[in-house]
Amino acid sequence: MRRMSVAPAGTVDVVVIGAGHSGLAMSYCLSRRAIEHVVLERGEVANAWRTERWDSLRLLTPNWMNRLPGKVYRGDDPDGYAGVDEVVGFIAAYAAANGMPVRTHTRVLRVSSCGNGYRVVTDRGAWRCRAVVIASGACNVASVPSLSAQLPATVQQVTARDYRRPGDLPEGGVLVVGASATGVQLADEIRLSGRPVTLAVGEHVRMPRLYRGRDIQWWMLASGLLDEGPAEVDDAERVRRLPSPQLIGTAERATLDLNTLRARGVELVGRLAGVRDGQAQFSGSLRNVCALADLKMQRLLASFDRWADANGIAAESPAPVVPTAVEASPPLLLDFRRRAVRTVVWATGYRPDYSWLDLPVLDRKGRLQHTGGVLDMPGLYALGLPFLRRRKSTFLHGAEDDARDLACHLACYLDHTARRVSGMAN
Secondary structure, eight states: OOOOOOOOSSEEEEEEEOOSHHHHHHHHHHHHTTOOEEEEOSSSTTHHHHHSSOTTOBOSSOGGGOEETTEEOOSSOTTSOOBHHHHHHHHHHHHHHTTOOEEOSOOEEEEEEETTEEEEEEBTEEEEEEEEEEOSOSOSEEOOOGGGGGSOTTSEEEETTTOOOGGGSOSSEEEEEOOSHHHHHHHHHHHHTTOOEEEEOOSOOBOOSEETTEEHHHHHHHTTGGGOOGGGSSOHHHHHHOOOOBOOOOTTOOOOOHHHHHHTTOEEEOOEEEEETTEEEEOSOHHHHHHHHHHHHHHHHHHHHHHHHHHTOOOOOOOOOOOOOOOSSOOSEEETTTTTEEEEEEOOOEEOOOTTBOSSOBOTTSOBOEETTEESSTTEEEOSOTTSSSTTTTSGGGHHHHHHHHHHHHHHHHHHHHHHHHHHHO
16 A cells, blocks of 8 residues: 655645554545545544553454455464453554554534635644545443532442453442443452442343354354344434443353353342432332343344354354343332442443534434535545444444445545636636
């Protein structure tokens, strides 16, 4: 691949915002088309992985799935799960090997329209460009419910974005709010450190780590589920809001679900509904929420069985599904002082930060309005958002197809506008 030089702050065809895996995948595709561009990054390459992840975090996908355009996994542990340092190394090596035009420690302050293109203002100068690709991610700000303001002053609040390790927490009990992949992993790690843990459980997606002798991600990829697009589902917006499945990557390829946590001494309660007079109040819907997650998992696994039968896939016989065990009457209240609960960990998701985007492309909830990553304003694109073009859009391996699709659209746009300008000049 021809190495692309980085022009000084000034004029360029395309500005890519964000040097995570999505932004770098786009840079690769633009370079292959010889489109002049620059990638702006507020920190280092793979900055979120370097600064906003807890120490023990591992990918939910096995190593053999890890890929970016022009790069596949070549290690000796294909069935393992990459940790933070390995992910950073994978992404950083990708940028270096391809000579990508990345400007690190360059924070974008404002993006606005300017003539037939855009003006991107950073803390190190301004850029003029014909197109912008927003690849800054969907997890910039931790989503914390407003009821957090009612917690006692004696309770320390920590978001999953800021959490690093159990030893950083105060002594005493911990309430983890949220039971997606993040919530169950943190509840498990904190409980194993010796602290009493209560887990507030809302809507969640339950999956086994292995099914019929293969990783669950193999089934999702091979059956075509991860390649489904928004047009192939009944409610794309609901799919975008689904919590990440209850999975963990370990050498044992173990399943981590609510049954596992309960066996290890984690107390399960319903969704956190309120805080009053020093007490947390929980919904009484825990049994129903768990039953619904069990039902959806059974349907998913049955669909894999049908697919395997239809395609002659040899696999182990399916194991019976063990329902989630829930107390007959789960607690509805938790007194922080009497239970000596000193910490609340918010595993309640994230939201993107577009405060720097001075363009009419956000809906009333502050989300980008787009169709498959193509925004309503010409020359404006997005990458790395949930269910952007496919279910796998936010995965490391999912960036490749999305980046290639959007790079093709972007190239056609640049070519069209160039011909139009040329025609006007003649």
